[in-house]
Amino acid sequence: MVLLLGHTGYVGSEFARELGRRGIPFEGLSRRTFDYSNFERLYGRLRERRPTFLINAAGSTGKPNVDACEAAPADTLAGNTLLPQTIAHACAAAEVPWGHVSSGCIYTGARIRQLDGSFEIEPELMTRPEIRSIVENDSDRVAGFRETDEPNFSFRRRPCSFYSGSKALGEEAICGLGRSYLWRLRIPFNERDNARNYLSRVQRYARVYENANSISHLGDYVRACLDLWDIRAPFGIYNVTNPGFVTTRQVIGAIERELRPGRRFEFWSGDAEFYRVAAKTPGRIASWTRASCWGRAWSYAGWKMPWQMLCGAGFRSRHDSSPVAGAIVVG
């Protein structure tokens, strides 16, 4: 039996669906009926039910979106940092292996291949014209972050959003404790209209922000996560995104071509306008001491993105088996 935390949420409900599809018995826990953030209670449940695996799809993502986390730091830390830490301790004590839904938002930018073949991290992909040109015209020079790369959008590497900082800190809090997977998800999308679905979100924005990102098809993501457990892949960190990356313009272009939404999409004229008008600035954050603690690096590159779902043409689909196939390109 699998214990599933956060089964009521966008990601958790996909885990519930896939577990059901696979005929794997599971019990979903919701805070409404069971306080799984309480160590004693969670540990007791683990001892009582003896699950073979636990999935943590619970976390604080802010409503209506992650910007709201800036104004709710306590809840954000409780959901994204303290909760995984509590689960890690309870699972370690009860000797239950588990998987944690983490996020690629702990990175910003990408690794850009230089002329001498080395890679340099470029945190801003669309502001500097020469970098933007590489992203738009020379995508083979753009590589995603690897599992071993230190997060560069975290409380240790500010500025960062409070949400991203809390997720990166959550990873640190569970690192080295017990047997766990850290499955990093980046910009989920799928076929179902939902406020968390990237394709739905983009279509609802009055104006959109141009960037380049990795994306994770939610169904692919969940299948890949469960497959990792199923094949008993080594515990550790996995960047579970579809191969390659997309720019917002490519996504909008495909939507306009295929869905003919009857509206014109407008872009923010630049970062300055976007950050001035639309985005919240990160709150002031106390200084944290530095620690480095990373799990085993492992990429999961054997699955394919249903590009046709995103309306086909215009997207790159790279299926290589290099360690950067689970690339994260964030902004």
Ligand SMILES: NC(=O)c1ccc[n+]([C@@H]2O[C@H](COP(=O)([O-])OP(=O)(O)OC[C@H]3O[C@@H](n4cnc5c(N)ncnc54)[C@H](OP(=O)(O)O)[C@@H]3O)[C@@H](O)[C@H]2O)c1
């Ligand atoms: N959506 C994304 O774009 C995205 C991208 C990357 C990573 N993630 C990660 O995926 C996980 C799930 O995200 P989601 O999009 O499925 O979020 P969601 O729809 O809001 O669901 C999260 C669930 O977590 C539970 N929860 C536990 N503690 C919470 C807290 N302090 N505040 C709010 N909810 C809490 C709630 O379930 P109960 O109240 O029923 O227990 C809630 O239904 C999070 O860890 C998030 O960081 C999400």
